[in-house]
Every structure is written in C-alpha cells, then in structure tokens.
Amino acid sequence: MTTIIKAEGLHKRYRLGSLLRKVSINALDNVNLAVESDEPVIVSVVGESGSGKTTLAKVILRLVDPSAGRAVVYDTVVAGEGKKADPAAFLRTVQPIFQNPFEAFSNYRTVDSYLSDTARRVSRLEGAEATQAIDEALAAVGLKYQDVKGKYPNQFSGGELQRVSIARALIPRPSIIIADEPVSMIDASLRMNIVNLFLRLKQEYRTSFLYITHDLATAYYISDYIAVMYRGSIVEFGRARQVLARPQHPYTQLLLDSIPSTTQKWERRSFVASDIETKEFQLTGCKFANRCPLAQEICSQQRPEPRRQEDGRDVYCHFV
Amino acid sequence: MIKLNNIVATYTTTRGQVNAVDGVSLEIPKGIILGIAGESGCGKSTLMKVIYGDIGYPLALSSGGVDYGFTDAKGRPVTSATIREQWFRRISYIPQSSMSSMNPVVRIREQFVDFQGSGLNKAKVLDEVRAYVKQLDLPPEVIDAYPHQLSGGMRQRVMVAMATFFQPELILADEPTTALDVVVQKGILLLLMELQERMKNTIIFVSHDMGVHYQITHKMLIMYAAKAVEYGDSEAIFRAPLHPYTRMLIRSLPTIGDTQTREGVAGRPPSLWENLQGCRFAARCPLATELCRTREPAFVEHRPGQFAACHYAGEQPATSEQPVASEAAV
Numbered sequence: 001m002t003t004i005i006k007a008e009g010l011h012k013r014y015r016l017g018s019l020l021r022k023v024s025i026n027a028l029d030n031v032n033l034a035v036e037s038d039e040p041v042i043v044s045v046v047g048e049s050g051s052g053k054t055t056l057a058k059v060i061l062r063l064v065d066p067s068a069g070r071a072v073v074y075d076t077v078v079a080g081e082g083k084k085a086d087p088a089a090f091l092r093t094v095q096p097i098f099q100n101p102f103e104a105f106s107n108y109r110t111v112d113s114y115l116s117d118t119a120r121r122v123s124r125l126e127g128a129e130a131t132q133a134i135d136e137a138l139a140a141v142g143l144k145y146q147d148v149k150g151k152y153p154n155q156f157s158g159g160e161l162q163r164v165s166i167a168r169a170l171i172p173r174p175s176i177i178i179a180d181e182p183v184s185m186i187d188a189s190l191r192m193n194i195v196n197l198f199l200r201l202k203q204e205y206r207t208s209f210l211y212i213t214h215d216l217a218t219a220y221y222i223s224d225y226i227a228v229m230y231r232g233s234i235v236e237f238g239r240a241r242q243v244l245a246r247p248q249h250p251y252t253q254l255l256l257d258s259i260p261s262t263t264q265k266w267e268r269r270s271f272v273a274s275d276i277e278t279k280e281f282q283l284t285g286c287k288f289a290n291r292c293p294l295a296q297e298i299c300s301q302q303r304p305e306p307r308r309q310e311d312g313r314d315v316y317c318h319f320v
Numbered sequence: 321m322i323k324l325n326n327i328v329a330t331y332t333t334t335r336g337q338v339n340a341v342d343g344v345s346l347e348i349p350k351g352i353i354l355g356i357a358g359e360s361g362c363g364k365s366t367l368m369k370v371i372y373g374d375i376g377y378p379l380a381l382s383s384g385g386v387d388y389g390f391t392d393a394k395g396r397p398v399t400s401a402t403i404r405e406q407w408f409r410r411i412s413y414i415p416q417s418s419m420s421s422m423n424p425v426v427r428i429r430e431q432f433v434d435f436q437g438s439g440l441n442k443a444k445v446l447d448e449v450r451a452y453v454k455q456l457d458l459p460p461e462v463i464d465a466y467p468h469q470l471s472g473g474m475r476q477r478v479m480v481a482m483a484t485f486f487q488p489e490l491i492l493a494d495e496p497t498t499a500l501d502v503v504v505q506k507g508i509l510l511l512l513m514e515l516q517e518r519m520k521n522t523i524i525f526v527s528h529d530m531g532v533h534y535q536i537t538h539k540m541l542i543m544y545a546a547k548a549v550e551y552g553d554s555e556a557i558f559r560a561p562l563h564p565y566t567r568m569l570i571r572s573l574p575t576i577g578d579t580q581t582r583e584g585v586a587g588r589p590p591s592l593w594e595n596l597q598g599c600r601f602a603a604r605c606p607l608a609t610e611l612c613r614t615r616e617p618a619f620v621e622h623r624p625g626q627f628a629a630c631h632y633a634g635e636q637p638a639t640s641e642q643p644v645a646s647e648a649a650v
Contacts, residue, residue, distance in 0.1 A: 048501035187359045188528050192572050192584035221574035244576050258502040260531030
C-alpha cells in the first residue's frame, strides 16, 4: 500500500510580538495522521480560522518548514527530518491550488504563460509536446486552449479562472493536489461544479486531493477521510462519512451544530463563542477545554491521547 | 410597510452607464427579517446602498425611490431624498468587514459617542452604552478596547451593538457574517434574531448562503442580473420555489447525511452591458423556450404572497431526475 499522506509529530511554532514580550503560537501542535491506500483518495482537513489547516498545507507544500516532525507524501519525505531536496521531482508529485485565483495569477501576465511555464519547467516538455499536455489538462477541466490563449486574469470569472489554475496543477500529472479553500471565493451556485470536478479527476486522472476547507458540507460530499482541527491540533480523524454522520468529539459536534442547514432550524439558545484564541494556543491540556460542555479537571491539565474507535477513527478526547 | 417603487440604480463608468438594479418594486411589511440572495453581481449590494440612501457618484438613482413608511421630526414622510438625515437613529447598517468600518486608532467607546452628535452628555451616553453592551452578553471592557484588540466575531458583535443602540426602525446587514467562522456566525445570527424579536424592527439581510436565509429570514427576495426574480415567505420559497433559478440555488448545496449528486448552476449570468432581451436567466434555464428568449416575464403574484418573474413559474423541469447542469459550462 502507498502512504498517500502522513504527518508524524508535526510542529510549527510562530513567534509574535516584540523583542521583550514574545508570544509563541503553536500553529501546528503535534499533528499526526496517516492515510494508506492503493486507490487515490480525497482527504479533507476542516476547522475554523486559526485551526492550523492552512499551515499544514503550507508545510506539505514546502512553503514553510516545520519546527519538528516530518511529512510524507506518496512514500517520499517532503518536509522535516530527512526530506528529499529535489524541487522539480517534488512538483511533479505535489501541486497546489490556492483560495483566490485572482491572486494566484498576476494581472500583468497572460494565464497561458503560466501553463507553458509549468509544462516547460516542471514537466520538461517543449514545443508540440508541451502544447498537447496543456490541451489535455484544459480539456480535463472543460476548457479549450483557444478560450485561454492570450487572455489576462481579469477576462475570466472566478469559477473559470479557478478551472485554469486546476488545469495548471494537472499538467505535470501530480499524484496529489493540495487545494487550500479552493471554492470559498466562488459563488455558491457554481461551487459544486468545481467540487464535482475534483471527484472526476480523482477517478479519471487518479489524482489524490488534500482538501483544506471550512465548509463541512462539501467536505462530506467529496472526501474519503477527514481530519477536524482545532487550535493547531487534530481532534478527530477518520472516514469522512462516519465522522460527520456520528461525530464523537465535542468540538466536531459543535461545528456540525453551527452549520446553517436548509432542512432543520436551529434551537434558539444564545451562546457566546470563545474569545481567548491566543491563550488557547498555549494550553497544555485539551485546547477545547474552556468551551467544552463535558470538561473536567483532567482536561485542562493533560493533553488527550488519540483513542482509536471501533470504526477506525481517532478521537482526541478524555471522555469518548 | 417599506415600499420600493421601480428602483433603477445606475453606475457611471468610463465605458458608459450600466444598470446594476433594473426596475425592482417590492412591498416589505414591518417587523420582519427579509433576506436577499443571489450571485455576485446580481445587484443585491447596490439595492442595499439605495435603501440606505448611500447614493453618490458613480452610483445614481435613475428612477424610482423608497418610501420608508415613517415620518421625520417635522412629520414629513421619509423618502430616498431625506433618508440620510435618519442615519443611525431610524436606519442603520451592519457592514461585512467590521475592521475596515471602524477607526483603528480610536477606542470603541469614542466611536459609540461619535454619532450622538455634539452637545450631549458624554458620560451619560457612555453609561447607557455600557449597559446596552452588557445586555448583548459582551464583556463591558470591549468598549474601552481598540478595534484590532478584538477578535473578528467580537468586533462584529460591537457593530451589531452600534447598529441597534438607537433601536432603529430599519437595519440593513450586508453579508455581516460571511468573513466569520460557522460557530461565531451562529452566535451573531442568534443575537440578531433575538434583538429583532425584542425591538420588532425590520432587518434586511444580504447573504449568498441559503442556509443562513433558511435559519433567520421570514421573507426572501431572490435577485438575478439586476432583477427581482422571486419574493415571498421563506418557508414557502424553500418548500416550493416558483422560479427555476431559486430551485437550482437551493438544490445546488450538499447537505451532511445526503450523498446524492449535486450540480451547480451551469453557465454564468449575462453581462449587464449587453442589450438584454427576454428572461435574463433563459440561457441557463432548463425550462427555457422561445417565449423566454424573446419576451421578458413580468414579476407577478403566482400564489398568495409569492411573486416570481417566470413564464413557467412553479413548473418542474422535465428532466428533474437528471442533473440539469453540464460541468464544462462554468
């Protein structure tokens, strides 16, 4: 079996503040997860802002170095201790898609120049071969070369431009695409077209995805595995449908309970959400303890170890 | 009753003029939460600007106006021409980005007193502000803080507090929770609903999230390409939408626990710069016929209290079991 994606004791510490009053934020605090499979998979990482999900993506994309631990993608160490430093080979395995396609492409360059750059530099293709690779990638996302040739980013809608950035990522035929909030800038009415495209690419191109999102509904819709993060730590990890259908961790339950669904109205009790983010990053016990309805003394003193459940999921809670 | 009379709002640009809102007429009963939904560029934010009276170059009101249904201090009915005088006292606005709406170098309490006007007893107003903030479950210290010292959710609660402090008749909220996490969003939405029930005022709430509309609104307006396409009770709209666009908006969202395939709405809205004929949704509509492409449907009442602009309002698409959209067309 291939290790599609694996994080071993990943830490990332950011230092904030002045020389005299330093604060450190554990953006990633001992993150462990592993997905092994022979088939391509879609792994979702969900959580609120400040949960560390984007930092996790950046570590895997080698955009930031972890403070400790390592990350493995398709049996290769890509970050941390023992990483293989071959940028071109790395980019042929791992490709990114970012949140805002209008920021991903420069306004002063035609978008097709990005496609030919990727074909030349990453896939080492020239001339007709490069054109063919670009054509194929564009066809996979439902676009034609004529549609994009010579055009600048402002000549596309957000949905179209995001398709172009997916096509760019597909040119080297990567094993896995890291997609950081790829649909959050796209209108709700068009969002599902992109999400369905991921499902199709997984089947036809056998591409795996690491799908970073705060949208639990689309995560449920497309993913095989899901990791729920809170303040730099994973709180629940397992098969997506099982985790979201029957959440075990109180935080996963709170998240699910907060989604405005179109089928069931909220119970009307008011509550105040936590406002002590920086403190929570530094807690030694369970980071959710301050907000948790089940919290006992042990929760604020001791970090919960993952507890393996019958269905194979890991839940980081003293009381599951 | 707030009446929108055939509102046409026009932006002047170097390319010429374009109508971002093109003939919207609506009667909004008092004391409800009205939701406005639609894609980017459908005119929902421009309509909010018109209702708020925040009109100035390059935006102009080319035709129509708003009757607010209340009178000013001299007993004259308030209209689009005079609504600015009522800002904050009778009508207020909760913006999407609280960070860019507050003065970053002034403490929140100063910003609270600011719109009071000069000559009033500051200390007394501040006491009232403190009491009010406490009612909203906010720690009283927040008003002594600078905006950047608060989290996004806390700042948005302060914006809600500012917008509701004078108990205005009408509160406009333009995507007030879009930038927030779901847990924080729920807290703010519940707070808004509770305040609305207590004060019995009218809230007009813009969001692209149909789930939010389902949770909090009493009535809904769906806009498409500068036009109103459906209006009615939210319950009825979610149960039995009349317009195919509304139906596709509701259906396009996945829900947890439901594994059936979902399709987005194919294609994109027409450019408002073009000379538009017939129904503006026709190019993306599974029901569209020659009639739709040539004659614009009127915005009329099809069921009691439920309006739609569609020649085939309420009819199910023939291919309802089939996915109607093709992916390639985004």
